[in-house]
Amino acid sequence: MAAARRWEPKLRAILKPFVPAIRATVFAVLLFASAGRWNIPQFWAYFAVQALRGLGYGLACDASIIAERLRPTEDSTDRKRVIILRLVAGAHLIAAGLDVGRFQWTGTVPFGLHVVGFLGLASFGGLFIWSMATNRFFSSAVRIQKERGHHVVTSGPYRYVRHPGYTAAIASMACSPFALGSWVSAVPAALFIVLVLRRTIVEDAYLRSELVGYTAYADRTRYHLFPCVW
DSSP states (O other): HHHHHHHHHHOOOOOOHHHHHHHHHHHHHHHHHTTTTOOOOOHHHHHHHHHHHHHHHHHHOHHHHHHHHHHHSOOHHHHHHHHHHHHHHHHHHHHHIIIIIIIIOOOOOOOOHHHHHHHHHHHHHHHHHHHHHHHOOOOOOOOOOOGGTTTOOOOOGGGSOOOHHHHHHHHHHHHHHHTTTTTTTTTHHHHHHHHHHHHHHHHHHHHHHOOOOOHHHHHHOOOSSSSOOO
């Protein structure tokens, strides 16, 4: 056990540079494999935006966050929710590839909407990185990280909304069909958004009951995701 703990910082340092590359590569494989061809400019642009977002995430965030997000959660129910979210996100990319690359089910998305989509992806990708860099307890699992001294984070974007990471995820997914140029991909994108909204409600209730100081923070910070909305 002691030897494993000595190796843990080295393992985190090794994994950290590769996480962005792995994420961006998975996106590219899903898009281009389902499209069946490589000559789709908006897919390359999408890959570039996601790669830059991943690079920013890898550089700005503490290695302990990456280790926490890679570590399987002990809660099997929550693990299933995470897997479902990832499968739906993958289905969104596959739908876009099939639509744009192979079957052209829904026609062409106007160039202006492509631009809006990419601007949204870049902007909310920045919010996601800011949220992760601010909150060292930004986990892929809904849990209290007692072994890491879990406490309420109130700085950065958490001054304005209680779950800015979910704000970024929802807004990015809403922009993604426009960037990719696929109306069909909006169907799994909408399902993803619904699932994240549900997860926000579940996590907020859990933190209120389990994390010391969260209820007082929630009373001060009224909005879950979007200022002046909810």
